[in-house]
Amino acid sequence: MNKGLVVQKYGGSSVANVRRILNVAKRVVEYKKKGYNLVVVVSALGDTTDELISLAEQIHKNPSEREMDMLLSTGEQASSALLAMAIHKLGYDAISFTGAQVGIITDEQFTKAKIVKISADKIREELKRGKIVIVAGFQGVTPNHDITTLGRGGSDLTAVALAKTLNADMCEIYTDVDGVYTADPRIEPKAKKLSSITYDEMLEMASLGAQVMQARSIEVAKKFNVTIHVRSSFNKNEGTIISKEAKRMEEFAISGVTLNKNEAKITVCNVPDRPGVAARIFSKISEGGINVDMIVQNVSHTRQTDISFTVNKSDLTRALKITQSVAKEVGAGEVMEDLDIARVSIVGVGMKTHPGVAARMFSALAQNNINIEMISTSEISISCIIKKRFGEKAVRALHRKFNLG
Amino acid sequence: MNKGLVVQKYGGSSVANVRRILNVAKRVVEYKKKGYNLVVVVSALGDTTDELISLAEQIHKNPSEREMDMLLSTGEQASSALLAMAIHKLGYDAISFTGAQVGIITDEQFTKAKIVKISADKIREELKRGKIVIVAGFQGVTPNHDITTLGRGGSDLTAVALAKTLNADMCEIYTDVDGVYTADPRIEPKAKKLSSITYDEMLEMASLGAQVMQARSIEVAKKFNVTIHVRSSFNKNEGTIISKEAKRMEEFAISGVTLNKNEAKITVCNVPDRPGVAARIFSKISEGGINVDMIVQNVSHTRQTDISFTVNKSDLTRALKITQSVAKEVGAGEVMEDLDIARVSIVGVGMKTHPGVAARMFSALAQNNINIEMISTSEISISCIIKKRFGEKAVRALHRKFNLG
Numbered sequence: 001m002n003k004g005l006v007v008q009k010y011g012g013s014s015v016a017n018v019r020r021i022l023n024v025a026k027r028v029v030e031y032k033k034k035g036y037n038l039v040v041v042v043s044a045l046g047d048t049t050d051e052l053i054s055l056a057e058q059i060h061k062n063p064s065e066r067e068m069d070m071l072l073s074t075g076e077q078a079s080s081a082l083l084a085m086a087i088h089k090l091g092y093d094a095i096s097f098t099g100a101q102v103g104i105i106t107d108e109q110f111t112k113a114k115i116v117k118i119s120a121d122k123i124r125e126e127l128k129r130g131k132i133v134i135v136a137g138f139q140g141v142t143p144n145h146d147i148t149t150l151g152r153g154g155s156d157l158t159a160v161a162l163a164k165t166l167n168a169d170m171c172e173i174y175t176d177v178d179g180v181y182t183a184d185p186r187i188e189p190k191a192k193k194l195s196s197i198t199y200d201e202m203l204e205m206a207s208l209g210a211q212v213m214q215a216r217s218i219e220v221a222k223k224f225n226v227t228i229h230v231r232s233s234f235n236k237n238e239g240t241i242i243s244k245e246a247k248r249m250e251e252f253a254i255s256g257v258t259l260n261k262n263e264a265k266i267t268v269c270n271v272p273d274r275p276g277v278a279a280r281i282f283s284k285i286s287e288g289g290i291n292v293d294m295i296v297q298n299v300s301h302t303r304q305t306d307i308s309f310t311v312n313k314s315d316l317t318r319a320l321k322i323t324q325s326v327a328k329e330v331g332a333g334e335v336m337e338d339l340d341i342a343r344v345s346i347v348g349v350g351m352k353t354h355p356g357v358a359a360r361m362f363s364a365l366a367q368n369n370i371n372i373e374m375i376s377t378s379e380i381s382i383s384c385i386i387k388k389r390f391g392e393k394a395v396r397a398l399h400r401k402f403n404l405g
Numbered sequence: 406m407n408k409g410l411v412v413q414k415y416g417g418s419s420v421a422n423v424r425r426i427l428n429v430a431k432r433v434v435e436y437k438k439k440g441y442n443l444v445v446v447v448s449a450l451g452d453t454t455d456e457l458i459s460l461a462e463q464i465h466k467n468p469s470e471r472e473m474d475m476l477l478s479t480g481e482q483a484s485s486a487l488l489a490m491a492i493h494k495l496g497y498d499a500i501s502f503t504g505a506q507v508g509i510i511t512d513e514q515f516t517k518a519k520i521v522k523i524s525a526d527k528i529r530e531e532l533k534r535g536k537i538v539i540v541a542g543f544q545g546v547t548p549n550h551d552i553t554t555l556g557r558g559g560s561d562l563t564a565v566a567l568a569k570t571l572n573a574d575m576c577e578i579y580t581d582v583d584g585v586y587t588a589d590p591r592i593e594p595k596a597k598k599l600s601s602i603t604y605d606e607m608l609e610m611a612s613l614g615a616q617v618m619q620a621r622s623i624e625v626a627k628k629f630n631v632t633i634h635v636r637s638s639f640n641k642n643e644g645t646i647i648s649k650e651a652k653r654m655e656e657f658a659i660s661g662v663t664l665n666k667n668e669a670k671i672t673v674c675n676v677p678d679r680p681g682v683a684a685r686i687f688s689k690i691s692e693g694g695i696n697v698d699m700i701v702q703n704v705s706h707t708r709q710t711d712i713s714f715t716v717n718k719s720d721l722t723r724a725l726k727i728t729q730s731v732a733k734e735v736g737a738g739e740v741m742e743d744l745d746i747a748r749v750s751i752v753g754v755g756m757k758t759h760p761g762v763a764a765r766m767f768s769a770l771a772q773n774n775i776n777i778e779m780i781s782t783s784e785i786s787i788s789c790i791i792k793k794r795f796g797e798k799a800v801r802a803l804h805r806k807f808n809l810g
Contacts, residue, residue, distance in 0.1 A: 018460065018463045018464055021464060022464065052483065055423065055487060056486075056487065056490055058423045059423055059426060059427065059487055059490045059491050059494060060490040060491065060493055060494045063490045063493070064489065064490060064493055066500070067486040067487075067489045067490050067493075067500075067501055068486070068490075070482060070483075070485070070486035070489075070501050070503075071482075071483050071486035071487060071490075073482075074479035074480075074482050074483045075479075077475060077476075077478075077479050077482075078457065078475075078476050078479045080475070081461075081472040081473070081475035081476035082460060082461065082464055082472075082476060084469065084472045084475075085461055085464045085465040085468045085469060085472050085476075086464045086465065088465055088468070088469055088472075089464060089465045095471070095472075096472055096475050098475075098552075101550055101551075122550075145506055145527075146506075147503075
């Protein structure tokens, strides 16, 4: 009675303590009893990763990224061993592996490595022996045997990539929320759970601040058409299915509102208005391995212009340094930083067929006296940068305006 | 100006917190400045290993040893990365490796694996590049890529084995005490530091309970004639040199008194007194990877006898299980356990040339009303099993009796 292969991923909150690890083991064993083969990807216990980062930062303001990966990868290694023990306790056979051991080969971009290939032979071998295979999430290894990590939320990526490699029948992402909501329920109590959502919508929502899943893992899921089920490890409720096409009776204009307070804004003043300058700035930043989010450059009235862009707060120091050096090179003026920003966004494939969505968004913000500092749009999302203190208010205003409750 | 290669090992208390890690980094860099090449072996931070063991035991009474090694090895991996960062902070180049990464190949005896070979090519490569190489202690990897650990105190073994493999000029073991003492100074305040001690004496003292260094690592040092300097990471005092011959003006009868409260006694009652029974018991226990310490069998008056032996407390549950099954097989009687024991021992190469040492020991215990339950002797040591509560009293009595103060 082989019902197929399920890849499950349990986040840090799902394995935060001994009791929860035992609960996860029970859930895993339930699937095994039903006849499924299982590959289980785990994150580090609770706040372990943050604690390790804090230790490192007490030692070195700017720790070596190679050593950082050496350090952080221990969190997932430990939790995968503990989960294997918990499954043993229930009388089932399980074996844990590091990313390196199952052949998750990455490039050498420490702290945000990209998966190059996965052999997974070890996994197939142990599945054949009837074992439940536990894999430490978030990590891989370079061809030179250095340990790498895949960036924050990288355990999702491990799960999706393994689901694809092993041709799994299901990929379940267990977290501490019931699924994907129209807005963060802690901000908007009327937020509703979506039963399904498209890759593109989820991608926008993730990159715009919805914490449910990491954007990169959704990209990979989309690329290889891996259907994902995001659900809670604390109950048996159905969660949200992320797939190519959402199964909804009616297409609403937007699916959700997101808020991201983890960005910082950099503005380069008095940039000479000639071709190639923007390219120069952003290629240098990209060489530094830093992702730039929004970029805004207004028409210039003089022969100079200002360029603003946002980066993740954690990259701010490095991004500033690079920007300052390029600004000097190209003869631009002052480089300013602004940490007092929030990005509020609306997302939805329906946006394409519902006119006037942008206007409704801006008027909702205006009615609430929230000033818009930057605007950026994609095919299925609109984002506004506003003052940080208005973030939650803006989410509620937009949720109401688009009747998401 | 190459002064040669130093292998240093820092124990858990030496890297218990951020401040101490930074201190270790300073000490390492001082050697580098003087012109030495350095390979630094580190233990896990402070009580990390105990905390991980406790986590595992909350999950499973008798956790899988493979998974235990997967779990415990993370402690040393983390501390080696942190030490590398601390050295970077001082402006020196350092790189950390796991046991697996530097090719410390072991057998498959999880939780107490034996080193089979060390390639150390990675280390040579990085030393050539001028880097300080940090190696996670206590761990290795099987030819099948499973992570193993070398048993408690295994970081010492890592250091000694690397010193041998790399043909190092010095092997320093840093700990939280100044060196090897005539007795544990916490028990006998008059205990004195020994400036030198032979491998054999140290071996006896280690296996008899002196916590300074792990016995196996001294065996390896003896086998390959690696001179060891045991010293404190908290000051610059000279410690104790462990080598083939101790440089002492005059040979005393004994060098030290040790106390071990980590053993448990197992007694098999009514063992049929015929050849091969003892062999049967102890070969089964040895197959289980359990080290037996003292073994006592008295002459039998009937056709049955009692056999008592001691094992490490951590092996007691497994040892009992094996013993009970063998006892049944051979038709022996009840198997009893006793955790209320301590082993007090005296050690010294001088014992060979000084007659009457045993008698002096027994009379010292008798004068203090301490009953002896088992006696065992080696060429350079005598051990007595007594009730646990008399342990410290016995140490002080013997220290006085042999004028070690």
